[in-house]
Amino acid sequence: MSGAEQLTAAFRRLDATLPLAQFPLPIEGAEALRSLAGSMAHQVRDYLLPRAARLDAPLLAVVGGSTGAGKSTLVNSILRAQVTRPGVLRPTTKSPVLVCHPSDEAWFRTEHVLPDLVRTDTQLHDSRALHIVATEALPPGLALLDAPDIDSIDDANRSLARQLLFAADLWLFVTSAARYADAVPWEYLATAAERNTVVAVIVNRCPPGAITDIGGHLSQLLSERGLPQAKLFAVAERALPSDGMVPPGDVSGIRQWLGQLTSESGARAQVAVQSLAGSVRSLDAQLTELTAGVQRQRDALAELRRETVAPYQRAAAAVAEAAGDGSLLRGEILSRWQDLVGTGEFMRSIEERISAIRDRISGWFKGEPKVEAMEVAIADSLTAVLLEAGERAAEETAASWSLTRWGRDILSAAPHLQRASDQFPEAAAAAIRAWQTDVLSLVEQQGRGKRMKARFLAIGTNVVGAALIIVVFASTGGLTTAEIGIAGGTSLLAQRLLEAVFGEDAVRRLAEHARRQLHDRVDDALADEAARYIQILETLSVDSDATGELQAAAADLREAARAAFDDLTAPELT
Structure with missing residues (x-):
């Protein structure tokens, strides 16, 4: 190759x-x-x-410059033909004009050059249409392209001017005696210097008496800005004849220079x-x-992702702590539990206790109101904890995102992200209900052994499940309620009931399993909430x-x- x-x-x-x-x-x-x-x-x-x-291939020389510099007039004057229409209104919204020799027309008609522009045979009021003019006034091997103003107030014109200049083999950069020191032209000329582009600068409408001074100053500026080899031409200011063209003598130097490029x-x-x-x-x-x-961009997106994940991880940890430090055994849950099993002396043998409460809890098999009240108390209390954690996570995430401009922009476009979603209350309640079902399934599976069957049936699935939830709520680092002084001995009775049915080691395993299931349900619910933010970040993701x-x-x-x-x-x- x-x-x-x-x-x-x-x-x-x-x-x-x-x-x-x-x-x-x-x-x-x-x-x-x-x-x-x-x-x-x-x-x-x-x-x-x-x-x-x-x-x-033929060279492409783009004629560019500031508004009102007289680019179109100069192109017509160089070619001694009316090939492009000078603009009168500002901004000048017209199609760029590419002038070439007939032998080069086929090259510029193809999509090899400026493929995004539509070729036309007429100059239109459409900056994305390229008007192609074939004329023998221009020698073969070179095309002139009259481009829009680089400082046009129209964004599309300005953008196209830049695109055309960067598609050129050489620039004919047109300015005026009054505006040659403006900032915008020099930004472009600095780019030409960086790219080592062949440049000719034409100072149009130059007062005859000032040509030497302006030429010297501009030449010095070009040298200082990295363009010492740039060709410099000055066109005197004078009244134009009826054909609207600059006299041939004033553009003869430009014609000669272009002719040298094409002849060799x-x-x-x-x-x-x-x-x-x-x-x-x-x-x-x-x-x-x-x-x-x-x-x-990737780092910023990753930071927003971290600032989303962390609050929801903290929320999950907060729910886990609240579900294991005994705090949930205060209030409604404890009251409903005591209502069902009583609070009398519990240090007698567990067999006596089971016998004493068997009649009290027999209603569980029938779904009586006390059982339902206990289940509702558990669901409501734990759901409230989860809702509070989710709301706090949304607030923390929004606060973190608002510390950056891009985060604020996202929140401004999606203000609902500053609070928990409208669907979260139902999702949280569903997650807790699902966990309660998990616990019942867990104790049913554990109670299928023949040796446990009698005692398990004597107490019932719902009682065992409730007792297991009480144990989960009352455990912190392996300590029971009695050991940390929360909710008296009532929760210890729940543990003793479970031990009488399953044995001490099994109770420990069941409690740990139920705790993991709760964490999984909570994690899933909070992950769905965090997904709102992650989905937005995915739409903004960088490959x-x-x-x-x-x-x-x-x-x-x-x-x-x-x-x-x-x-x-x-x-x-x-």
């Missing part, structure tokens, strides 16, 4: 990779990076690919190679900038391979450029 072919392949890879450079969060510099990525994509398609594929194939090739090499060299720094920007792909494309381009420009003996890349 030749050097030029390697370079073309590298451009194609870059063109396929640039869409990975996404900047969805408004972090510092994101807007500029989005603009840079778009500009690079246009440059690859509009200029680099077609030029690398055909170094002998070596000169034309030198311009093509110089601009191509400079553009390729500038891409390396731009790709480094894009890659760093993508990584900042995980983006940085690696951009770095690989940059390395590929560097290697291909060395091969290509070694072949073409471009000293600026050796």
Whole structure:
């Protein structure tokens, strides 16, 4: 594969990779990076690919500059033909005009150059339509493109002006005696210097007596800004004749310079190679900038994800603590438990206690109100704890996100994220009900053994399940309620009941299993709440391979450029 072919392949890879450079969060510099990525994509398609594929293709000289600088008039005057219509209204919304020799028209009619623009044979009020004019007034090998104003008040015109300049082999940069020191033109000229673009600067409407002074000052500025080789032309200010063209003598220097470029194939090739090499060299720094920007986006998104996960992890931990420190045995749950099993002396033998309470709890088998009241008390109390934890997690997440501009932007667009979802109360209640069902299934499975069957049936599934929940609520670090003084001895009775049915070791395992099931149900409910934030972050996510792909494309381009420009003996890349 030749050097030029390697370079073309590298451009194609870059063109396929640039869409990975996404900047969805408004972090510092994101807007500029989005603009840079778009500009690079246009440059690859509009200029680099077609030029690398055909170094002998006609040169494209873009005539650009500030509003009212007289670009169209100069183009007509250079060619001595009315090929482009000067704008009267501002902003001038008209299609750009590309003028070429008839023998070059086929090249510019194809989509090799500026593929995003629609070709037309008439100048339209549409900045995305490229009006092509073929005329023998321009010699073969060079096209002039009259571009929109670089400082137009119309965003589309301004964007297109930049795109066209970056698709050029050389620039004819038009300014005026009154505006040659303006900031915007020099921003573009600085870019031309970075890219080593061949540039000619034309000072239009220059007072005859000031040509020497303005020319000297502008020449000094160009040299100081990295463009000492730029050609400089001055066009005197004078009343235009009826044809609206500048007198031939005033543009003869420009015509002669353009003629030299087209008459000598070596000169034309030198311009093509110089601009191509400079553009390729500038891409390396731009790709480094894009890659760093993508990584900042990924870091910012990862931080928002962490600031979402952490509050919900703390919420889950808070529910687990509340469900195991005995605090839930105060109030309604304790009252309902005592109502069912009594609070009398419990240090007598467990067999006596079971016998004494058997009649009291027999109603559980029939689903009497006391049983239901106990179940409701458990569900309501634990659901309230979960709801409070979920609400607090939403508030903490919103507070963390609001510390950054991009987080505030997301919250502003989705204010519901600052509180628990409308669906969370029902989801929390469903999670706790599901856990209560888990506990009943757990004790039923444990009670299937023959040796336990009699005692298990004597007490009943609901009683055993309630007792197990009481034990779960009363356990902290392996200590029972009696040992930490919460809820008196009532919860110890629950443990003794379970031990009489299952044995001490089995009770310990059952309590741990039930506790894990509760944690899983709570985790799932809170994870669903956190998913609201994660889903939004997913829509803003940056491709995980983006940085690696951009770095690989940059390395590929560097290697291909060395091969290509070694072949073409471009000293600026050796």
